[in-house]
Amino acid sequence: MARSRLNADGPGPAGARDLPAVDSVLRTSLAATLIDRFGRTAAVAAVRAAIDSARERGGRRRAADAVALIAQGRLEAAHASRLKPVFNLTGTVLHTNLGRAILAEEAAEAALKAMRHAVALEFDLEGSRRGDRDDVLRALLIELTGAEDATVVNNNAAAVLITLNTLAKGRGAIVSRGELIEIGGAFRMPQIMSRAGAKLVEVGTTNRTHLRDYAEAIDARTGLILKVHTSNYRIEGFTAEVPARDLAALARERGIPLVDDLGSGTLVDLSRYGLPREPTVAEAVAAGVDLVTFSGDKLLGGPQAGFIVGRKDLIARINKNPMKRALRVDKIRLAAIEATLRLYRDPDRLGARLPTLRALSRPRADIDACARRLKDPVAARLGAAFRVEVVACASQVGSGAVPVDTLHSAGLSLRPAALRGAGRALAGLAAALRRLPMPVIGRISDQTLLLDLRCLEDEAAFLANLASLDPVAAATESRP
Numbered sequence: 001m002a003r004s005r006l007n008a009d010g011p012g013p014a015g016a017r018d019l020p021a022v023d024s025v026l027r028t029s030l031a032a033t034l035i036d037r038f039g040r041t042a043a044v045a046a047v048r049a050a051i052d053s054a055r056e057r058g059g060r061r062r063a064a065d066a067v068a069l070i071a072q073g074r075l076e077a078a079h080a081s082r083l084k085p086v087f088n089l090t091g092t093v094l095h096t097n098l099g100r101a102i103l104a105e106e107a108a109e110a111a112l113k114a115m116r117h118a119v120a121l122e123f124d125l126e127g128s129r130r131g132d133r134d135d136v137l138r139a140l141l142i143e144l145t146g147a148e149d150a151t152v153v154n155n156n157a158a159a160v161l162i163t164l165n166t167l168a169k170g171r172g173a174i175v176s177r178g179e180l181i182e183i184g185g186a187f188r189m190p191q192i193m194s195r196a197g198a199k200l201v202e203v204g205t206t207n208r209t210h211l212r213d214y215a216e217a218i219d220a221r222t223g224l225i226l227k228v229h230t231s232n233y234r235i236e237g238f239t240a241e242v243p244a245r246d247l248a249a250l251a252r253e254r255g256i257p258l259v260d261d262l263g264s265g266t267l268v269d270l271s272r273y274g275l276p277r278e279p280t281v282a283e284a285v286a287a288g289v290d291l292v293t294f295s296g297d298k299l300l301g302g303p304q305a306g307f308i309v310g311r312k313d314l315i316a317r318i319n320k321n322p323m324k325r326a327l328r329v330d331k332i333r334l335a336a337i338e339a340t341l342r343l344y345r346d347p348d349r350l351g352a353r354l355p356t357l358r359a360l361s362r363p364r365a366d367i368d369a370c371a372r373r374l375k376d377p378v379a380a381r382l383g384a385a386f387r388v389e390v391v392a393c394a395s396q397v398g399s400g401a402v403p404v405d406t407l408h409s410a411g412l413s414l415r416p417a418a419l420r421g422a423g424r425a426l427a428g429l430a431a432a433l434r435r436l437p438m439p440v441i442g443r444i445s446d447q448t449l450l451l452d453l454r455c456l457e458d459e460a461a462f463l464a465n466l467a468s469l470d471p472v473a474a475a476t477e478s479r480p
C-alpha cells in the first residue's frame with residue numbers, strides 16, 4: 001500500500017481517519033511544552049512520526065493527547081546523550097570502554113574555564129613573540145620527568161606514530177620479538193611501524209633478547225632502537241630482556257636514538273601508595289633513553305593525551321614534522337592536562353586528589369565497609385528473586401597497566417534465588433541495571449553479577465539511582 005494514500009487528514013483505509021491531524025496534536029498543552037523544550041522543527045517531526053507509526057500499527061483511535069505523549073517519548077529518547085555517565089563497578093579502574101581516567105576536580109575546572117574564555121594558547125603574554133602551545137606544559141613535564149624537553153599529542157598511539165615517522169621514515173626500527181605488542185583494537189606495533197614508514201627490524205626471540213642481538217642488527221640504515229613496555233602481558237620463565245641502561249649505552253656508542261614506549265608511564269613511584277611498582281618516566285630518562293612516550297589517561301589519571309619527553313634536538317625534529325599539526329591537542333585538554341600535572345608537585349596529597357590513584361589505593365577495609373552499608377538496601381530493592389552477599393573480589397588497574405597484579409577489593413554479589421532460569425534472570429538484572437538513569441555496569445561471572453565497589457564514591461547517588469530499578473522486570477523480563 002502506497003504511503004502517500006495514508007493521509008491522516010483525509011480519507012484513508014479503515015482506522016486511519018481515527019487518528020488526529022498534526023495540527024490538532026500541536027494544539028495540545030503537552031505539545032506546547034515539547035516545542036518549548038526541543039524546538040518547533042523537532043517537535044513537529046516527532047508528532048508526524050508518532051502519527052505515522054500509529055497508522056502503521058493499525059490506526060486505532062487515538063486522542064491528540066495520546067499522540068503528543070508518544071511524540072514526547074520519541075523526543076526524549078532522541079535527545080538523551082549517548083555519552084551517558086555510568087557507575088563503573090566492573091572492578092577495572094581504567095576501563096578503556098568506559099573512558100579510562102576520571103579527571104580531578106582541578107582538571108575539570110580548568111577545562112571548563114578554557115571552554116568559556118579565550119586563552120593565551122599560542123600567545124606570549126610577556127613579550128611580543130608568538131607563543132607555542134607546547135609552552136603550556138613544557139616546564140611542568142621537564143620538572144616532573146627530568147627530561148630536557150617535552151611535547152604532547154593526541155594520545156600515546158600518536159606519540160609512537162610521530163616519533164617513528166620522524167626518526168625512522170624509510171629506515172629501520174629495531175625491536176625485540178618479545179615486545180611486538182598489540183594493545184587492542186588496531187594498535188599493533190608492526191602495523192604502526194609500516195604506517196609510519198619505518199621498516200621493522202625484529203631481533204631476538206619471543207622469550208629472550210640479548211644486547212648482542214641489538215648490536216648485530218644496527219647498520220647504516222638504522223633509524224632508531226625501540227623498547228616497548230609489554231603493558232598488557234608478561235613473559236615468565238626462561239626470559240631475558242635488555243635493561244634500558246644497557247641499551248642506552250649501545251645506542252649512544254653507535255649514534256642511534258633509543259626510544260622507550262612506556263605505555264602507561266607513571267610519574268610517581270606507585271609503591272608509595274601501596275601499589276605494584278611500575279617503571280617511572282623519570283627512571284627511563286635517567287637510564288639514558290633519548291625519547292620516552294606515555295599516555296595521559298592511564299595511570300597518570302588525566303585526559304587522553306600522548307607525551308613525548310627527552311632530548312631537545314629530537315623533540316625539535318618531531319615538532320617540525322607536519323604530522324604534529326594533525327595530532328595536536330586543543331585548549332580544553334591542554335588546560336586539563338596542565339591542572340593534572342600540577343597535582344604531581346604535591347605527592348602527599350596526590351592520592352586523595354587524583355581519582356585514579358584514589359580508587360587504586362583505596363583500602364580494602366574501606367571498600368568492604370561500603371559493601372556492608374549497601375547490602376541491605378540493595379537486597380530490599382531487588383526483592384526475593386535475588387540473594388545479595390558481601391564478597392571479597394579482585395580489581396584490576398586496566399588499560400594494560402600492571403597486567404598481572406590484582407588489587408584486593410570487595411563488592412556485592414547478586415545471585416538469582418531460583419536455580420531454574422538463573423542465567424536468564426541474571427542477564428535480565430544486568431540489562432535492568434544498564435537501563436537505570438545512571439547505568440550500573442558490573443561483571444557477570446560464575447552465575448553471579450558482581451558489583452565491585454572500589455570505584456563507588458557517592459553511595460547516596462547510587463541508592464537514589466537504584467530506586468528507579470523495577471525489580472519485577474529485572475527478575476522476569478528476559479523470560480519468553
Ligand SMILES: *Cc1c(COP(=O)(O)O)cnc(C)c1O
Nearest residue numbers: 155156157231262263264295400
Ligand atoms: C596503551 C599503550 C599505547 C597506546 O596508548 P594510548 O594512549 O591508548 O593511545 C601504546 N603503547 C603501549 C605500550 C601502551 O601500553
